Amino acid sequence: MAPSLEPFFKQVDDSSNDFIERLRKAVAIPSVSAQDENRPDVFRMGQFLADELTALGAEVEQRPLGKQPGKEHLELPPVVVARYGNDKNKRTILVYGHYDVQPALKEDGWATEPFELTIDEKDRMYGRGSTDDKGPVLGWLNVIDAHRKAGIEFPVNLLCCFEGMEEYGSEGLDDFIEAESKKYFKDTDAVCISDNYWLGTEKPCLTYGLRGCNYYSISISGPAQDLHSGVFGGSAHEPMTDLVNVLSKLVDPQGNILIPGLMDLVAPLTEEEKTLYGNISYTMDNLHESLGAETGIHPTKERTLMARWRYPSLSIHGVEGAYSAPGAKTVIPAKVIGKFSIRTVPNMESEDVNKLVFDHIKAEFAKLNSKNTLDVWLQHDGKWWVASPKHWNFSAASKAVQQVFGVEPDMTREGGSIPVTLTFEQATGKNVLLLPMGSSTDAAHSVNEKLDKRNYIEGTKLLGAYLHYVAEEPQSS
């Protein structure tokens, strides 16, 4: 064990009630970024963080982001940036988190008041924002707090970047990070983000990859207005008939993407990579539990994890313009828009993917011999991200996990996207690590969101230990 960790850990345990009180105060502020009427609460939460950091001896600034685009009567909540330590001989670690939360109402089905931290007999701490992302953000504050109380030298310079609009598209953040990368964030040696979750409930993980996402729309239009299916059924080309035909040519029920050439863009699976999946702490039961059904496609956990992390997938999300209400309506919709997205992985470049998608869809539509009109376009794209897990940033985190939890962490990727990850990597040019605090059962975004006390307290130790090992790690590639 690094020499100073023992007193740090002891201090965290001794302060655990204080840390829980800190989380209780934070959860009590309903900093819902998506609801206009809660905007003052979001500001209040930013102020709370700034006050706490200031009290802990950090230099704090609340950086304004201006008016909210499209809602000019609303001021965007500030980015709370802070610096703790300014020693040229220490590494500088930039940590990111967010202090806004998803909406929550008791009547949505919460068993407890969502903005009142409620701890049950199993030490599960319920409350909106407990795990996403107030617990992890306060974890960094707790780390400073415990060092000061125990009189331990802080091992690194810490830069904090805490935003208040993450649950509403991180309005304004990308430009801010880009602008500050050569200013406030210029000393950054590595980045650590704690805003995701363990793969299960027992074993911590370090996350080094995310899939990207290309989102497409296909519109098919024919008549000038919706038609009565009695009058026109059988005598006019129906856009909906064409659309289901085209959509059925994108992916098969086993999840195989049917777009020619697309799979050729995917980085080949090496023998070395293949061995990684067997060691991951994950079971088919975990999949079935999270699905609430046994409708997984693949028979083994290895193939399931590969499908989720390292292969692309294509999902059809819905149809705009068709009849979507309960009941029965005998309409022939005049124009329908199918929505689907492709989760992208190395080495798929967005432009290459777009070309293959557009060519395939146009070719399939041409085969239909329909007189309707097709259009297909990209709604938005976000690139995949894969970091090097051999970087000192990751090896330090791995040692910290082993120290705190007694196990080697799973090295994981994720199927979804956390766009700020790639923003930080590209803006700073430094390695980014995703170091989760919460577990897979925390129900972020859902009712009864919680953070286990163990995850919060041991997680605080983990963040601190990570900073200590970061200080000791030799330079890596």
Place this chain on the structure above:
Amino acid sequence: MAPSLEPFFKQVDDSSNDFIERLRKAVAIPSVSAQDENRPDVFRMGQFLADELTALGAEVEQRPLGKQPGKEHLELPPVVVARYGNDKNKRTILVYGHYDVQPALKEDGWATEPFELTIDEKDRMYGRGSTDDKGPVLGWLNVIDAHRKAGIEFPVNLLCCFEGMEEYGSEGLDDFIEAESKKYFKDTDAVCISDNYWLGTEKPCLTYGLRGCNYYSISISGPAQDLHSGVFGGSAHEPMTDLVNVLSKLVDPQGNILIPGLMDLVAPLTEEEKTLYGNISYTMDNLHESLGAETGIHPTKERTLMARWRYPSLSIHGVEGAYSAPGAKTVIPAKVIGKFSIRTVPNMESEDVNKLVFDHIKAEFAKLNSKNTLDVWLQHDGKWWVASPKHWNFSAASKAVQQVFGVEPDMTREGGSIPVTLTFEQATGKNVLLLPMGSSTDAAHSVNEKLDKRNYIEGTKLLGAYLHYVAEEPQSS
């Protein structure tokens, strides 16, 4: 010409201003059956009809239908029944119409006040209900009126059945007709319904057939709740993927139904029938005009009319449970319900159609090897209707058209359904004729609904002449 028609026609011309005033009064009553707050207006409209009929010497009753199912605070508007004449030596003709209307607001895009009859320089009479169905209903009253004024003996006994809930599903009407078929309607020799439209704008038609409609839902479900496509895309069977596959196996883009055996249920096209379509006054331009696009499937009017009238069609109406809003959402819907309907024709029996549909869909779903769960069911069905156009009821109407308009009417069928037609046929066991007054451009149910003055005045002559020829026609099969 039948001897008494000349003075009748003259009287109609002389009374035309009175008849237009009668329509003006009726249009001014916003008898919107679908809007609770207009229910008193619907009653007021029923009273107006009853008063007018009474003043014309008919025996009138307003028959209550009880409370509105599902809206127990609302009384259903009455069926206004009336008898004019009770001579055992005359035929008894039962006529049906409705006195309620579709909703209408000036701000929907009306050029004039919808509940103020407004006549333009081309003698188009704009107003909600003008053509659907107040004009035709008042046509029958005008016929009585003109006979009385001109002192002409009425050629038949007339039974009226005017309902006030047609635009809201004809609540309660089927049971009423069934119950009265052996009572109030027991003397009925034939039925005439004036609640549809000419195929074009110039030539009257008599309608002897309607398609039926079987409406189906296909539900496919998998996970217990909606999933994030980043986390689960590629590792779980997606209901939406399965659904577009199944839907794509129902009908091809050329309108050919792909359900094995279904077309075998369709009555074969005889050489005699084939010759009928060429004579119908209809052009491909008429089709393109009504579509607002040149997306018709068939190259000729004959094949277009056959597709609309005498062949089944299958339309996919939409998907419930998937993402249907504008924008982008990366959801994997947990349960989706596809809606489609089949327009049925002779000799398709609903149970046979259902069996073929269910078998085909289950077989196609089985081919997908998906672990999701499929269910398919009939939402509702309504049978097709085809009358004999050689019946005296039709030949009388044909002679009346020739007398009034100087042309032989087109004998048409329609692609849609008017369920009350079949109800009258089955309840009375008598021939039913659809004798339209309005033209294809009248925009029933739409903004700027109108009835041309010519169609109203000549249409009143047509209804009267029809009754005179009915009185003269020999018995037919």
